[in-house]
Amino acid sequence: MDPTAVQPSQPPRPPKAAAKRVIPPKPVLSAVVVLGFVALLYVVEALDAVLPGSLDDEGVRPRDFSEWDNLIWYPLLHGGWAHLTGNAVPLLVLGFLASSAGIKQFLQVTAVIWLTSGLGVWVLGSPGSHIGASGLVFGFLVFLLVRGLFARSAWQIAVAVLVFAAYGAALWGVLPGQPGVSWEGHLFGALGGVLAAWGVARDARTGRRG
Structure with missing residues (x-):
């Protein structure tokens, strides 16, 4: 046996298996x-508390071309510690579960939800400064609910049922009528979750066919 011969590398995990984790x-x-x-969200809120100028005014301002770039960082801003804490716990739980296929996919899913929520608010949102990571919370929630159906994974569907039992009531936040709440951010974050789940399922199908 030639010791210099190239040994075959370990075959990568099939996309189907990764998609069903x-x-x-x-x-x-x-x-x-x-x-x-x-x-990072807590660091930003601490800076907002000590800086003379409020960062809360730097959120997404619908149809304001002079501040379109605020959609890049608006989920990092919150209207106080209570607002931030309300988002922190579901972000920890849902974000961890949304990373089940690895960090790379998690970052891609987060980017889709982040941009879909921000762009949706910028185009169709009500006047004012829209801030907060709740769009990400709704996006991760819907992503987890939908991906199991796309992947046809019994375990993911079971997790989705548990997630819905814990956070399903939050889905009412996509409806208008709550003063001071950006229901548009919630709605478009949820749509971003659907898009992300569809993209993950499409990539898995493409990988299997390749």
Whole structure:
């Protein structure tokens, strides 16, 4: 046997198997990433508390071309500690579960939800400064609910049922009528979750056919 011969590499995990995961392949790394993002939200809120100018005015302002770039950072801003804390716990739980196929896919899913929510608010939102990570919360929630159906994964559907039992009441937040609540951000975040789930399922199908 030639010791210099190239040994075959370990075949990658089939896309189908990756698409049906429930627990992240590197749970510690996923936990660190999600915790790091939530910690960043607290750092930003602390800066907002000590700076003379309020960052709350830097949210998405619908149809304001001079501040279109606010959609890049608006989920990082919150209207006080209570607002932030209300988003932090579901972000930790849902974000961790949404990273079940790895950090790369998690970042892609987050980007889709983030941009869909921000663009939707900018185009169709009501006047004012829209802030908060609740669009991400709704996006992750709907992503988890829909992906199991696309992937035809019994375990993911079971997790989705548990997620819905815990946070399903929040879906009422996509409806208008709550003063001071950006229902548009919730609605378009949820739509971003559907788009992300569809994209994940499409990539899995493409990988299997390839």
